[in-house]
Amino acid sequence: MTHSFYDCGMEMRELPSVDALAMDLTAETDLPWPLVLAVVRRTIDEARAAIQTSTDPGDLRENTRQQLADISAARPTTVINATGVLLHTNLGRAPVAASTATVAAEIAGSASNVELDIRTGKRSKRHDYLRALLPVVTTAEAGFAVNNNAGALLLALASVAGNGGRIAVSRGELIEIGGSFRLPSLMKASGAELVEVGTTNRTRLSDYEAVADDVDGILKVHPSNYRIDGFQEDASYKDLSKLAKARGVPFIADIGSGLMDETAPWLGESETGWLRSEPGVKQTVAAGANLVLFSGDKLLGGPQAGIVVGTSDDVERAMKHPIARAVRLDGQAIASLASTLEMYADARVLEIPFWRMASASVDEIRERSARVIATLGEAVSLVDAESVPGAGSVPGKSIPTIAIRIQGNADTIWESLANCAMPVIATRREGAVYLDLRSVNPHDDGKVAAAVASAIS
Numbered sequence: 017m018t019h020s021f022y023d024c025g026m027e028m029r030e031l032p033s034v035d036a037l038a039m040d041l042t043a044e045t046d047l048p049w050p051l052v053l054a055v056v057r058r059t060i061d062e063a064r065a066a067i068q069t070s071t072d073p074g075d076l077r078e079n080t081r082q083q084l085a086d087i088s089a090a091r092p093t094t095v096i097n098a099t100g101v102l103l104h105t106n107l108g109r110a111p112v113a114a115s116t117a118t119v120a121a122e123i124a125g126s127a128s129n130v131e132l133d134i135r136t137g138k139r140s141k142r143h144d145y146l147r148a149l150l151p152v153v154t155t156a157e158a159g160f161a162v163n164n165n166a167g168a169l170l171l172a173l174a175s176v177a178g179n180g181g182r183i184a185v186s187r188g189e190l191i192e193i194g195g196s197f198r199l200p201s202l203m204k205a206s207g208a209e210l211v212e213v214g215t216t217n218r219t220r221l222s223d224y225e226a227v228a229d230d231v232d233g234i235l236k237v238h239p240s241n242y243r244i245d246g247f248q249e250d251a252s253y254k255d256l257s258k259l260a261k262a263r264g265v266p267f268i269a270d271i272g273s274g275l276m277d278e279t280a281p282w283l284g285e286s287e288t289g290w291l292r293s294e295p296g297v298k299q300t301v302a303a304g305a306n307l308v309l310f311s312g313d314k315l316l317g318g319p320q321a322g323i324v325v326g327t328s329d330d331v332e333r334a335m336k337h338p339i340a341r342a343v344r345l346d347g348q349a350i351a352s353l354a355s356t357l358e359m360y361a362d363a364r365v366l367e368i369p370f371w372r373m374a375s376a377s378v379d380e381i382r383e384r385s386a387r388v389i390a391t392l393g394e395a396v397s398l399v400d401a402e403s404v405p406g407a408g409s410v411p412g413k414s415i416p417t418i419a420i421r422i423q424g425n426a427d428t429i430w431e432s433l434a435n436c437a438m439p440v441i442a443t444r445r446e447g448a449v450y451l452d453l454r455s456v457n458p459h460d461d462g463k464v465a466a467a468v469a470s471a472i473s
Contacts, residue, residue: 028064028067031064032060032076034056037056037059037076037077037080038053038056040077041056041077041084044084045084045085047084047088047091055083055084059079059080059083062079063076063079093439094438095107095434095438095439095440095441096438096439096441096460096463096464096467097111097455097456098433098440098442098452098453098464099441099442099443099452099455100401100402100403100404100417100419100443100452101403101406102373102374102403102404102406103314103405103407103409104406104407105406105407105408107441109313109314109320110312110314110316110317110369110407111369111370111457112352112356113355113359113368113369115355115367116355119351119355120348120349120355123351124348128347128351130142130347142344142350143160143335143350145350145354146159146353146354147159147160149354150323150325153357154297154301154308154325156297156325156326156327157326157327157328158325158326158327158328159323159326160323160324160331161312161321161323161324161345161349161353162322162343162345163322163344163345164321164322164343165270165272165309165322165323166197166202168324169206169268169270169322170202170339170343171324171334171340171343172270172307172309172324172334173202173203173207173208173233173268174207174208174337175330175339176232176233176266176268176307176333177206177207177209177232177233178206178208179207180207180209181207181208181209181231181232181233182208182209182211182230182231182232183208183209183211183233183234184227184228184231185199185210185211185212185213185234185235185237186212186213186214186219186223186237186251187212187214187215187216187219188215188216188218188219188239188250189236189237189239190210191237191239193408208232211227211230211231213227217248217249218247218248218250219249219251220249220250220251221255221256221259224251224259225259228259228262228263228265229263232266233260233265233266233267234260234268235267235269236251236256236269236270237270238272238273238295239272239411253299253300253303253304253305254304257304261304266306267304268305268309269295269300269303269305269308269309270309271297271300271308271309272309272311272314272408273310273311273314273407273410274297274311274312274316274323275296275315275316275409276296276298276315276316276360276365278299282363282365282366282375283374286374286377289413290410290413290415291410291413294315297325301325305326306326307324307325307326307327307330307331307334308324309322310322310323311323311407312353312356314408315370316356317356317368317369317370317371318352318353318355318357319352319353319356320349321345321349321353323353356368369457373403373454373455374415374454376454381417381418381454382398382418384453384461385398385418385419385453387461388420388453388461388464388465388468389420391469392465392468392472393472395422395423395424395472396421396468396472397420397421397423398419398420398421399418400419401416401418401419401450401452402414402415402417403416403417403452415454417452417454418452418453419450419451420450420453420468421449421450422442422448422449422451422468422471422472423448424448424449424472426448426449429471429472430442430444432467432470432471433451433468438463440463440464440468
């Protein structure tokens with residue numbers, strides 16, 4: 017009896033060479049040849065080890081194909097977000113404006129003045145433009161940006177209490193967010209000592225007052241990804257700022273989502289109830305916080321970044337800390353963030369994709385959805401639904417919308433949509449597939465229509 021190279025019952029001598037198996041699979045992948053070779057070498061080594069221990073190595077060719085497919089699926093690519101989650105962490109959070117993407121691409125593809133004064137040829141600071149722009153946009157005395165908000169918090173804590181200093185935090189704010197990121201762990205990494213105050217659901221100003229003489233700073237963290245209902249109480253940003261100033265210690269406010277202004281004047285007559293209770297950057301600055309920290313890729317609507325604004329002295333101290341270099345932004349991210357902030361400065365906020373999506377009326381979404389399904393038959397219908405801001409922003413709040421509902425085998429239809437040339441990512445629930453065009457760029461509606469038609473054909 018003879019065996020092929022790929023039979024489960026192969027013997028050691030029947031194992032193919034790395035080149036032979038790699039060449040056999042090249043038509044099925046466009047991954048770089050050295051990467052294909054590395055995967056093939058690994059799967060052959062695994063098969064050899066299995067044979068040596070009298071274990072079934074499985075189908076060598078299929079195992080290799082699956083590993084290559086897993087790697088290909090992880091390769092960065094664009095998709096259409098039809099989930100109705102406007103800031104979908106798994107899909108990259110906030111899409112930036114087309115003009116912002118153009119600026120970032122130009123900077124990435126060329127030399128730039130990231131640390132050069134083009135008037136004199138002398139070295140400049142990479143934060144100079146953001147330091148000029150952030151006070152105008154946020155009303156803070158000073159500001160700069162780092163690679164994400166966790167980095168901003170790490171830096172702020174290290175600059176205030178990084179040598180064993182004590183920081184007071186409410187027990188109700190000792191959060192864990194995606195990726196098992198826990199606030200106590202980050203505080204430990206910064207060198208600051210955590211001083212817990214209050215209880216999970218109620219932390220009063222008096223709880224902070226009880227320890228204020230024995231701490232080096234006060235931190236208030238916006239929960240971001242959860243809400244406590246019922247018997248709940250916390251101290252306000254203004255009260256904590258007054259207490260910190262009275263005791264001569266800094267007050268750090270991590271407001272997370274990056275809502276620039278609680279009144280959201282750019283929304284005009286649009287419904288703003290879903291923003292209720294979300295802290296605004298301007299209002300938190302006005303409350304007197306020494307340092308205000310927030311994300312760039314959530315409600316701000318820009319690239320991934322952690323933004324630090326506050327008093328000149330406190331911002332300068334953070335900028336001079338050694339950690340600042342470890343979490344700094346590159347030129348492309350600086351350009352992208354600056355472009356987004358300029359839209360706030362110029363009152364062009366609705367050019368930012370997130371705010372354009374959030375402000376679209378239900379009637380507008382209904383009209384777009386009706387055009388998408390116009391020729392698709394009875395298996396597709398429109399239903400009332402709810403979009404959500406996403407990315408831990410405004411937890412528990414939603415925005416009324418219209419969803420496209422597709423009847424049929426939900427898993428099969430979802431996979432068909434996701435495997436289009438331009439993947440369309442939908443949601444599955446109650447045995448059906450749903451697509452919400454609120455989170456889709458209107459320019460992509462035609463691609464969604466084509467993908468749905470293909471999925472149900």
